[in-house]
Amino acid sequence: MRQMAFTKIYGVTTARKIFRHMICAVLFVAGISAPVYAQAIRARGLDNARTPLVATEKIVAVSPDPSGIFLYTPAIVVNDDGTLVAAVDYGGPGTGALDGPKSSEGDYSSGNQIRIYLSDNRGRSWTETDARIPMMHEILFKAGGHLYMIGHSDGLLCTRSDDGGRTWSELSMLRSGSGWHQSCGAVDIHDGIVTLVYERKLPGEHLWPGVGPVLMQADENADLTDPDAWRYSALYNPDPDIIAAKPSGIPALEVSGESVGNAGILEANVVRINNPDSHLYDSAGVVIMMRANTGFKDIGVMLRGRTDEDGNPVIERIVKKGEPIFYVHIPGGHLKFHIQYDPESELYWMVHSHINGTVDERRRLALSFSADLLTWTLAGIVAVGPADNAARNYATLAISGDDILILSRSGDENAKNNHDNNLVTFHRVRNFRKLIY
Numbered sequence: 001m002r003q004m005a006f007t008k009i010y011g012v013t014t015a016r017k018i019f020r021h022m023i024c025a026v027l028f029v030a031g032i033s034a035p036v037y038a039q040a041i042r043a044r045g046l047d048n049a050r051t052p053l054v055a056t057e058k059i060v061a062v063s064p065d066p067s068g069i070f071l072y073t074p075a076i077v078v079n080d081d082g083t084l085v086a087a088v089d090y091g092g093p094g095t096g097a098l099d100g101p102k103s104s105e106g107d108y109s110s111g112n113q114i115r116i117y118l119s120d121n122r123g124r125s126w127t128e129t130d131a132r133i134p135m136m137h138e139i140l141f142k143a144g145g146h147l148y149m150i151g152h153s154d155g156l157l158c159t160r161s162d163d164g165g166r167t168w169s170e171l172s173m174l175r176s177g178s179g180w181h182q183s184c185g186a187v188d189i190h191d192g193i194v195t196l197v198y199e200r201k202l203p204g205e206h207l208w209p210g211v212g213p214v215l216m217q218a219d220e221n222a223d224l225t226d227p228d229a230w231r232y233s234a235l236y237n238p239d240p241d242i243i244a245a246k247p248s249g250i251p252a253l254e255v256s257g258e259s260v261g262n263a264g265i266l267e268a269n270v271v272r273i274n275n276p277d278s279h280l281y282d283s284a285g286v287v288i289m290m291r292a293n294t295g296f297k298d299i300g301v302m303l304r305g306r307t308d309e310d311g312n313p314v315i316e317r318i319v320k321k322g323e324p325i326f327y328v329h330i331p332g333g334h335l336k337f338h339i340q341y342d343p344e345s346e347l348y349w350m351v352h353s354h355i356n357g358t359v360d361e362r363r364r365l366a367l368s369f370s371a372d373l374l375t376w377t378l379a380g381i382v383a384v385g386p387a388d389n390a391a392r393n394y395a396t397l398a399i400s401g402d403d404i405l406i407l408s409r410s411g412d413e414n415a416k417n418n419h420d421n422n423l424v425t426f427h428r429v430r431n432f433r434k435l436i437y
Contacts, residue, residue: 054367054380054435055406055427060117060126061088066414066422068094072107074407074424075140075184077147077165078400084119085165086126086407087140087149087184088424100132103153105178112136114151116165123405123426131168133159137180141187143194144221152180156198158225172225175232181211183336184396186269188286192220195286195305195313197268200235209264212236213288215305215313233313236303238265241317241326250294250327264293265301267336271348271373274341278372279320282306287373288315291336292327297359300333301326302373331368331376334359338396339373345433347371351382351395351406362391362418365408367429369436379435382406382427391418392425404429 063069073089090098091107102111114133117126135151142148147161149168156175159168179201188195199211215233222229242263268290273281280287285306292301302325304318318325330337332352339350347369354366365382383392394409406427415422429435 053383054432055382055404055429057383058123058126058426059423060086060407060426061115061128061424063090063422065092065094065097066411067416068092069098069422070107070416070420071422071424072112072394072409073137073183074394074409075138075149075396076398076405076407076426077140077142078398078405079142079147079164081164082120082122082400083164084123084126084405084426085140085147086117086119086424086426087138088115088117089113089136089138089151090115091136092420098132101134103134103136105153106136112153114138114149116168118165119426123428126426129166131166133168133171135159135171137182139182139184139187139196139198141189141194141196143189143224146224148224150174150196150198152178152182152198154178156180160223160225169225172227174227174230179211181209181266183267183394184338185267186271186339188270188272189220190272190286194218194220194224195270197270197288197305199266199268202235202237202239206239207263209266209293211264211266212238213265213268213290213303213315215270215288215315217307217313231311231313233305233315236315238301239263241301241324244324245327248327250296250299265290266293267291269337269339270305271339271341273373274343274346275372280318280373287318289330289337289339289373292330292333294327294334295359297334297355298329298331299327300330300337302328328374329376331378332366335362336394340397340399342399342433345369345436347436348373349379349397349399349404349432350376351397351404353393354378354381360418361388362393363388365392365395365406365427367404367406367432367435377437379432380429382429383408383410383425385411385418387413389413389415389418391415391421393418393421395427399432402431402433404432 070092075087091112096110106112116131138151181199288303290301335353337352354364355361363385367379390411410423410425411421
């Protein structure tokens with residue numbers, strides 16, 4: 001039970017005001033403000049479905065069975081020759097009807113399958129390859145002149161492409177055992193080191209999602225399908241941080257005895273602070289930004305990743321002015337978001353969900369920018385689905401010259417609901433730096 005409880009008790013208008021005041025109070029307690037983002041919404045009139053869009057839209061993939069086969073985890077990479085590579089995670093109870101192998105671990109018992117799409121004309125049209133990769137929740141990235149994809153199926157898996165995504169190697173088991181989880185989060189490559197986060201189930205009983213982040217590092221030019229190439233942090237347990245934040249009102253705020261939201265963090269992005277003057281700067285570390293499942297919108301989590309003196313990855317809290325940071329204002333932080341740094345503008349760009357109503361809404365996709373990862377400015381709305389079940393969500397982005405390319409988990413009126421999507425769509429934001437103000 002989430003905002004619905006307030007709506008039933010107070011009515012829609014009053015409930016929305018209560019939630020806005022509560023969010024401000026929570027962010028004040030955390031030492032973080034969000035005025036710029038709110039002012040941008042008001043100034044640009046972005047609280048309605050008729051908002052002018054800043055991106056074009058093309059369909060990449062369509063489910064052959066919208067009621068039983070769902071399209072998840074969109075991922076996009078730009079090859080050095082300009083070819084676009086898109087990965088799509090097919091899941092749902094109907095995947096048994098798909099040709100090719102499926103994962104032994106999946107969203108449903110029938111398993112999942114990754115399919116690859118290519119475009120050599122800037123995304124105007126897409127061609128499906130013959131690849132049928134039996135895993136789920138892929139992270140797609142370039143390293144050492146190759147394409148890599150990490151996912152899971154009863155273990156953490158990796159595959160490599162040496163021809164721009166057309167064909168892929170046999171799956172390699174990086175780590176055995178079930179309980180892994182992710183969506184396509186941002187990967188950091190710096191000084192020849194690849195750093196990313198995958199998540200794994202926490203031991204014992206936990207509310208959904210019940211996972212914690214694991215920081216992974218490898219040398220960029222190593223064969224990343226080799227299990228020995230990777231170094232892992234310990235599984236980070238966020239429970240003490242969640243419990244410590246309860247006096248601020250999140251998570252698990254109760255209304256009439258029912259919890260508004262479960263406590264949990266998931267779907268991490270790894271981002272490097274490039275400005276030495278930033279109070280988040282750490283020359284030896286990265287910032288891990290994650291979705292926070294709290295029952296409130298626009299709240300996420302921030303942690304630090306670093307390498308210890310023995311060369312091992314470590315995850316820890318960020319401390320600002322002697323006080324630890326955990327919950328922070330992240331537009332769309334209640335759902336999956338994706339961040340990339342643009343050296344030319346010296347800004348971080350993020351694609352994320354933008355909602356007018358409850359935290360369950362997934363219809364609007366937005367683009368924001370930030371100089372410091374703490375204060376965000378809304379650049380514009382990327383896409384709006386034609387109906388409440390027609391989502392535009394769970395997107396990833398890539399910067400290509402003067403444009404931002406976005407791949408979205410999407411739907412039309414035939415989608416089963418706003419979570420189980422029947423489309424993947426491609427969006428191009430042209431001359432994105434002109435959106436800076």
